[in-house]
Amino acid sequence: MKVIEVENLTKKFGSFTAVDNISFSVEKGEIFGFLGANGAGKTTAMRMLCGLLSPTSGKGVVAGYDILHDSEKVKASIGYMSQKFALYEDLKVWENIRLYAGIYGVSEKETRERTQLLLAELGFEKERNSLVKSLPLGWRQKLAFSVSIFHNPSIVFLDEPTGGVDPVTRRQFWEMIYQASERGITVFVTTHYMDEAEYCNRVSIMVDGRIDALDSPASLRKEFGAADMDEVFRKLARKSKNNGL
Amino acid sequence: MLKYLLEKEFKQFFRNKALPKIAVVMPFMAILIFPLVANFEIKNINLTVVDNDKSTISRELTEKVRSGGYFRISEVADNYQEAMRGIELNTSDMILEIPAYFERDIVKEGTARLYIAANAVSGTKGGLGSAYLAGIVGDFNKNISTVLKDGAITISPRFWYNPRLLYTHFMVPALMVMVLAMVCGFLPALNIVGEKESGTIEQINVTPVKKLTFILSKLIPYWIIGFVVLTICFLAAWMAYGLVPVGSLATIYLFAALFVLSFSGFGLVISNYATTLQQAMFMMFFFLLTFIFMSGLYTPVANMPDWAQKLSIISPLKYIIIVLRQVYLKGSGFSELLTSFWMLSAFAVFFNGWAVLSYRKKS
Known part of the structure; x- marks a missing residue:
């Protein structure tokens, strides 16, 4: 079953084409890596899929809803963790969970019970009443991810979730992503770390607003005759008109 | 959904180090200090006296001017040119020149001339100063001439509603409006733009929150805070000046509720167009100043040129200032304030x- 289907999606800002006629689809439960150099159009494409940005042309269906006409319904069935850290720093850990759970309509009783469980799983019991601004970045990112899937969305969009996070925490973060995937949540993730790309079921690589490659990491390595995803990425990125090389 | 968002707003407000304190201190500051400094009564006018006569009468006149309380005789100059230097150096505001043979002319011919020159850079000070001085001289004139003993007409004015013509009583109700506008206009505007800058608004925009719910979550807290601020203003006015409204407090609260709603709404409109705090501040200051000058807070709307009077209908502050002054000083009731009611509702x-x-959840 396809949970994301995109056909000829395009976004232009004036004369600049940020996303150029991309088409792809994502299966339910998949971990889909969305790769590309800075400015390749990843974030723009993701924002269109989340209903934050209107496409110039083309169509997209996310969780069964049209992103152009039913964006509010799309929003009810997805989770989103943005590039910028987006929890409220002046709210406590449990208050952030309660706020977002409440917004998505999770009942108060369920929220209370599951907050306990979640904090235990994360090993955050002691931080329940800490203000989010007092937590280290890695902890915040784990918390932000947990909050973004607290309402059991069918898809979660992660925009560079591990930027600036240490390798140990990154590892733990990916374990959390696998757990979410096992629960049946489709994971759509952008990243700059090529080792992380290896963890994905399939990856797409964007160059200058277009998707230049889309397959499983193993097939891509074979196709490009590369030892690892890093080499695949560099071979593709070299073709870009605006990479300054 | 609204419940959770409101909870969040209140927690953030009370957790903020500065905002709750400002909300309490600002009304006190405004009510206790502003009326004393924003006062149009002219006192302490620096007067230079050029006494070319040096007679008994000229000295009596100088003494009378000094004792009036409005003038401070800063220097006594020998000639007009020297007195003008004081004006140029800004040590003096006015000159009173008593010509030579002043006493002799009065005694012999029954008439004499005095010269008053005023520095009119500050028009009010110059104009009012000349009028005061003319008044004092007129009074002096009456005392030395013995005519008009019988049948002299005395006018005793009676000032309604503010019998002692206290400037503070006129200003305080209007200053309450200014405080309310500051708190309820700026805070919601800066709050939303702050969320834009920190990126948290995007996280809210990607949830299914309804636009109306989001706007209400920003509006209601400042509405309540507005009531608290207004109540503090009432208390401060009562404690400092014994000023209590002649009319009913309920009328004031009703109109204040409408005003806060409209002005917070205005702040939200600004926040939707501003992308940075700097832009939002700049726009708010521009409009708030325009609204204040058009509102009749300092100068009566009826004194403005025709076009400005027409323009003043766009200032929500005008209507609420009318209401507060009328209810506080005259005791007007709801039925006399219908225009304000409809305008504020609009x-x-x-x-x-x-x-x-x-407000766009999608760009």
Whole structure:
């Protein structure tokens, strides 16, 4: 079953084409890596899929809803963790969970019970009443991810979730992503770390607003005759008109 | 959904180090200090006296001017040129020149001339100063001439509603409005733009929160805070000046509720168009100043040129200032304030409708 289907999606800002006629689809439960150099159009494409940005042309269906006409319904069935850290720093850990759970309509009783469980799983019991601004970045990112899937969305969009996070925490973060995937949540993730790309079921690589490659990491390595995803990425990125090389 | 968002707003407000304190201190500051400094009564006018006569009468006149309380005789100059230097150096505001043979002329011919020159760079000070001085001289004139003993007409004015013509009583109700506008206009505007800058608004925009719910979550807290601030203003005015409204407090609260709603709505409109705090501050200051000058807070609207009077209908502050002054000083009731009621209601609907429509969850 396809949970994301995109056909000829395009976004232009004036004369600049940020996303150029991309088409792809994502299966339910998949971990889909969305790769590309800075400015390749990843974030723009993701924002269109989340209903934050209107496409110039083309169509997209996310969780069964049209992103152009039913964006509010799309929003009810997805989770989103943005590039910028987006929890409220002046709210406590449990208050952030309660706020977002409440917004998505999770009942108060369920929220209370599951907050306990979640904090235990994360090993955050002691931080329940800490203000989010007092937590280290890695902890915040784990918390932000947990909050973004607290309402059991069918898809979660992660925009560079591990930027600036240490390798140990990154590892733990990916374990959390696998757990979410096992629960049946489709994971759509952008990243700059090529080792992380290896963890994905399939990856797409964007160059200058277009998707230049889309397959499983193993097939891509074979196709490009590369030892690892890093080499695949560099071979593709070299073709870009605006990479300054 | 609204419940959770409101909880969040209140927690953030009370956790903020500065905001709760400002909300309490600002009304006190405004009510206790502003009326004393924003006062149009002219006192302490620096006067230079050029006494070319040096007679008994000229000295008596100088003494009378000094004792009036309005003038401070800063220097006594030998000639007019020297006195003008004082004006040029800004040590003196006015010159009173008593010509030579002043006493002789009065005694012999029954008439004499005095010269008054005023520095009119500050028009009010110059104009009022000359008028005061002319008044004092006229009074002096009456004392030395013995005519008009019988049948002299005395006018005793009676000032209604503010019998002692206290400037503070006129200013305080209007200053309450200014405080309310500052708190309820700036805070919601800066709050939303702050969320834009920190990126948290994007996280809210990607949830299924309804636009109206989001706007209400920003509006209601400042509405309540507005009531608290207004109540503090009432208390401060009562404690400092013994000023209590002649009319009913309920009328004031009703109109204040409408005003806060409309002005917070205005703040939200600004926040929807500003992308940075700097832009939002700049826009708010521009409009707030325009609204204040058009409102009749300092100068009566009826004194403005025709076009400005017409323009003043766009200032929500004008209507609420009318209400507060009327209820505080005259005791007007709801039925006498209908125009203000309809105008403020119209502003509330207009600005809040605009705020909901211009708030974009999707760009």
